[in-house]
Amino acid sequence: REWIILWRIISTMETQVSNGPTANSLPNGPVVSTNGSTDDSKTNLIVNYLPQNMTQEEFKSLFGSIGEIESCKLVRDKITGGFLFLNFSGILTEIKWESTKRNPLFHSQSLGYGFVNYVDPNDADKAINTLNGLKLQTKTIKVSYARPSSASIRDxxxxxxxxxxxxxxxxxxxxxxxxxxxxxxxxxxxxxxxxxxxxxxxxxxxxxxxxxxxxxxxxxxxxxxxxxxxxxxANNPSQKTGQALLTQLYQTAARRYTGPLHHQTQRFSSPSLLPRFSPITIDSMTSLAGVNLTGPTGAGWCIFVYNLSPEADESVLWQLFGPFGAVTNVKVIRDFTTNKCKGFGFVTMTNYDEAAMAIASLNGYRLGDRVLQVSFKTSKQHKA
DNA sequence: TATGATT
Structure with missing residues (x-):
């Protein structure tokens, strides 16, 4: 068996609803009018550009200060339960997702927007006038009437x-x-x-x-x-693939374990002696519980990797570059229609010396029947 | 197949 299952991930990543009887219904609790139809158009607000770290409770508290809330929800990404896979060398290579349950390993992220449905249309109006444009941390929130939920506005x-x-x-x-x-x-x-x-x-x-x-x-x-x-x-940001989650996990681990990593990591000048090592080991994994996944940090040294096979995926880049130090991001460039690798990819490493060592060691490295070309990324150039 | 990019 190539893979072993390390952890069964148990997760629940449902949208949170703070009150009201509508926890499993539409994005907003329906207001039933006297004639029996539902019309939220004057009470139901959408709030955009919320700070990433704002909680459901803070969200409710802020908008509840205006008036009585029928229901509100902070929209968060939906992550289902699944498995982490490690190969026998201890490298996390794959995450597979299945049905939902509680998840001690991942916290679902706020998608930065939410809905508030007031009891009184006057309060909705007041909320727009009072809270639209409010600055919260680095964000300026936007408060406006929500369009009625329907299939025609989706995607x-x-x-x-x-x-x-x-x-x-x-x-x-x-x-x-x-x-x-x-x-x-x-x-x-x-x-x-x-x-x-x-x-x-x-x-x-x-x-x-x-x-x-x-x-x-x-x-x-x-x-x-x-x-x-x-x-x-556009991709739907709430539908994270296993690969995207794997990338996030590595990034989280790389940032969190930068210190210890330096001591654990050995440097090899010969590619044939590459140790099979990645930022995520069984030991470090145990203390990853409860981490909040965040996006890529952007800083670092970008490396261009050429002559990858059409079957190459992100894990091969993690395996190649991880041994040299902190890797914050990897990307295999794929053809949109075939989803096969176009022959190249990018790796971002935090530290210059580690990036330089990786390049010196991996440029010319034979991977299968291909010889890799590895260099710092340059801006696009046309052949002379 | 030689330098992407998904709030």
Whole structure:
């Protein structure tokens, strides 16, 4: 057997509902009017840009200060129970998920938004006037009426890449607004320079509007742009894959165990002597219980790895680079349609000397029948 | 197949 099961993960990652009888119903408790129909449109609010660490209790307390709440919920990611897999060398390689239960290993993360349904429409109005724009830590919260829940507004979020770096959010909205009503938009920027990464998101009011925008804009060049843009449906952030969770687990462990890791890690100049070591061992795993998973930190040295096989996955990068020190992120670049590796990937390491050692050791390393080329990532260059 | 990017 190649794999052994290390831990049975038991988890519950349901959306929390603080009160009301509607814990397992729609996002918001229905208000039954005198004629028997439900209409939340004047009482039900959506709150966006909440601080990551805000709890359900704090959320309820803040909005409860305005008036009586019929129900409220902070939306969190849904993680089901599953298994962690280690191979015999002690490397965590896979997480598989199954049905839901309690989870001592992962805390589900707030998705940064929630719903509040007031008893009195006047309180909903007051909450918008009082709390919209409120600054909480680094966030400025947005409070607005929630659109009625329906299938037609689901999956209307688009991921856009290849945007000209000069394009503003407003210009992007102008480009997309011909296809429907835009609910939200965003352009991602480099954390250090503040320059656009050429990647953005557009949420339409309706799914069919988003579909039309894909048909009309995917592969098209915006006016004056040199390159065509890619437009596709965005991933749903609440549906984490096992690989994404594995990545998060490694990142959590790498950050938490940076100290001990340095002592445990041996450095080998010869790739053939690579120890099978990863940040997560049985010992360190036991104290991972209850950690809050957070996203990648961004800082570090980015390494380009070329000549990976089409079957390569993230675990091979963890296994190759983990022995050299703190690895915060790995990424295998895959073809969108085939999901096969396009032959290259990226690894982010925290410390320069460890990254340099990894490059010196792994460049030219024979992996199966391929010889890897490993270097610091450079900006995109065309062949002379 | 030689430098991505998923709030």
């Amino acid at each position: 209307a979020n688009l991921y856009v890449s290849g945007l000209p770096k000069t394009m503003s959010q407003k210009e992007m909205e102008q480009l997309f607004s011909q296809y429907g009503r835009i609910i939200t938009s965003r352009i991602l920027v480099d954390q250090v320079t503040g320059i656009s990464r050429g990647v953005g998101f557009i949420r339409f009011d309706k799914r069919n509007e988003a579909e039309e925008a894909i048909k009309g804009l995917n592969g098209q060049k915006p006016l004056g742009a040199a390159e065509p843009i890619t437009v596709k449906f």
